[in-house]
Amino acid sequence: MQQYTTLLRTGPVDAQVAMFTPDGELLEPGMAPLHGRDAIKAFLVPIVAKYEVQSAASMSDAVEVFGDTAYQWGTYAQQAGERGQPGADFTGRYVASWHHEADGHWRIARFLVQPFPSAH
Secondary structure (H helix, E strand, O other): OHHHHHHHHHOOHHHHHOOEEEEEEEEOOOOOOEEHHHHHHHHHHHHHHHEEEEEEEEEEEEEEEEOOEEEEEEEEEEEEEEOOOOOEEEEEEEEEEEEEOOOOOEEEEEEEEEEOOOOO
């Protein structure tokens, strides 16, 4: 998760997408699930073009491993905004389902992000 968090700040989108299994799923609040790397990339490209993550951190609360599958729960904090503008603070929880692939890498099979309500 630390590598994924770093890629949110540094990119590129292809490296972020490569963190997912080929049939990986991204679940964001208020939108339909994104299935597969192509759908995830199509979602991320315009966002990365307009917005930047100025800082990002994630902390694992729990990790459970069952053979080639792992479940990770944690929290995140980001500062992000339109490119060249001051960012806003975002915090929330995440849960990631990881799969140990045949090439030896762990990749995200399903990733759910749940932002905390805004303090405003």
